[in-house]
Amino acid sequence: MSIVTVQLGQCGNQVGQELFEVISNDANDTQRKVYSECSSERFFNETANRELVARSVLIDMEPKVISQSIAKAAKFGKWRYGDRSHFSQKQGSGNNWANGYCVHGPRHEEVVMDIVRREVENCDRLAGIMAMMSVAGGTGSGVGTYVTQCLRDAYPNSFILNHLTWPYGTGEVIVQNYNSVLTLSHLYQLSDAILVHENDTVHKICAQLMNIKHISFSDVNKVIAHQLGSVLQPALTGDSHGVYNRNPIGELMSSLVCHPEYKLLSVCNIPQVSSSSMAYSMFTWPGLLKHLRQMLIANAKMEEGIDWQVRAPSLQPEGIERTRSHRRPGFNTSLANLLILRGKDVNNAEISGFQDPSLYTPWLPADEAFSMWKTPVPFNKYEKSAILVSNSQTLLRPLDNMVGKAWNMFASRAYIHQYTKFGISEEDFLDSFTSLEQVISSYNQL
């Protein structure tokens, strides 16, 4: 089964290109034929001349980034984008969500959906669609939201995963919080699951774990691509009987998104080191998993600077309702977790630490809250890697900050005229704020 990716705006296209690069390298690297073929089928279409063409649609409102992405992809001759799989215009969306959603989206709907349809028809069976975009600008966020709506209408029975990149907190675009709030509130109704990467977090990984001195967006994008690739590459699920999982997006959703109020997913990956250190590193499963578990409960996004003081609350005897006062400060409660193990000796890994009911909210039984996939095939040159996809309170604070800043700005009505002139009213803003406060409240209650 195959995944069709839709890359939207500058960020979506840049990260998307890096993702296909990682996947192609990983699949080419391995000696395991079945893994390789499964990965290829999932992400690429093989043409009559044995060329690998990415199952991807590239959309942007200005041409520069798409041309660069297409050129970069073709550079090494291992894979490329389809010749007619892209769409761009001459002038961007001006960092304006309303311009993207109300003007560009509808204007180009037919052409865009045609390209998507062609890509979907190229798949023997569609596993799901993944839309990739940022939330800070105008095209990825605004056009991206509109396109997601069109995808939902056109493919009501397919799984739709939105991969979002959240901007640096200190700002790249002044109206980024408005654009983010509008995007998230709409996607919450349209999307099946929302997988988030934050630039601030990834930047720290680059700085502290990978020792990159002058961090560029290219560095950030490579880390995101690595993490996303490690989730989507083939793996064996509990009941797949030795066959690689057919539908990673569907399985992701059934494992992690059991309730429509809780759709925000984050990714944690260990180890993450610079390529120069890799040769000298020796990792054991117990070491990796111990760190990963603590990263989960203490809300740390990387192996350094973990707060080991944070502990899971002690288990209450059965029958006693676990109340919030039993929660320790700084403790990150999960709704559900998916652990993916890739590499050597994967069957010897001891994972019971992740099945501990005290990690989870009480209203979901622990055996439903935890799932695991694994494969003995190592990912992207790491002999062993452990990935945690989490539906937990991790994104609660960043989301709350984003909404808080947007709300402060909205209270003075600053910049609102830029949105109303394209058709987004104050009412629309209020609706969006209300939806997100609801989401924040729900996650707070976990």
Add this chain to the structure above:
Amino acid sequence: MTQSVVVQVGQCGNQVGCRFWDLALVNSSDELMSSLQAVLVDMEEGVVNEILQGPLRELFDSTQLITDVSGSGNNWAVGHWTYGSAYREQIVDQLRRAAEHCDCLQCFFLIHSMGGGTGSGLGTCVLKLLEEEFPEVCRIVTSVYPSAEDDVVTSPYNSVLAMRELTEHADCVLPVENQSLVDIVNKIKHMSHSGKPGSVIKKDSAIISGQGGVSGAEKPFDAMNNIVANLLLNITSSARFEGSLNMDLNEIAMNLVPFPRLHYLVPSLTPLYTLADVNIPTRRLDQMFTDAFSKDHQLIRADPKHSLYLACALMVRGNVQVSDLRRNIERLKPMLPFVSWNQEGWKTGLCSVPPVGHSHSLLALANNTCVKPTFMELRDHFTKLYRKKAHMHHYLHVDGMEQACFTEAISSLSSLIEEYSQLDATKDRLMPDAARLNIAT
């Protein structure tokens, strides 16, 4: 690729515009040149004729020029109403023709001065026409404000009448004051003549120099006009050339204008020059960021650090990385008061191509309440004349001009000043966060 149309009106507008085209010819790429169209308007022949006889004549064809002979006599009403209606069709035609040459027209740049008759009166009439005929295209106006010792007696009337049009019909205004330009020119000349070791300025690198442009020997206002021309060249280049964080012209208005009328963006350019001695240690980069916020580098007489920032854009050119940008913002942030609802109100762009003669440069556009004193002074000068009804009959005689134009204009200026005052009042107060929505659980 998108295009822009540069419309220069009046004597000052055309002189600055000429310096702009001159610099553009010498310094920029074919790509940039092909993205720009020109329209030249003047009601007396002197300046435009000079252009037609000079080396720039190859650049323009006669259809792009709209001229008359007798000028506006420093009378806004004559420029706006008399010439405005007489030349309306011709101007619209010319604008349409320039627009047709554009595959994807993104922006109009209007250049004019405020104190005279043509640039001020006809210029603002053109602004209105731009809004009527091309409502979706961004209008960025560069306005040269008169200095205190302006020798045109009626410049306060002309400026205030023009201000109202700018407030209502422009998307962004980049105000420039003659006095600031004079101060910068003097500063550079002083520097280059100081004879201090290591203070030799690299040839053609100063923003007042014509950079060896085609027009040859420099004329009196050239140094000052070069600064404004450099400003425009910088803006158009930053948006045109690639970098790791592209900034488009329509993103400027979107991010810097939180309320429609408050669209006056104070420009500052650094560096003013490059020293010729390459052995001078390069603390230049961080110094460049610091300078961008000093009052010596602003193009109006204002001190943004002591007023309130509503928003700020930094357009960096040259070999500068994201990490340098973020480091400097972190360093300068504590010294710069930002309005409570926009504490992180920075819009940034990184363009990899530096201007000629420099390894890097920075253009800052600040939406800051420091424009208020300039506007208040304007209002004071206006009131002095208006109280005595001095020279008003010259205006009221003009067909289309009424007393109401004066009262409405001064009222518009007063309410603009009031809007800035209200924001200023929040400056040193600790504003509480707005109470969040309460969700029933």
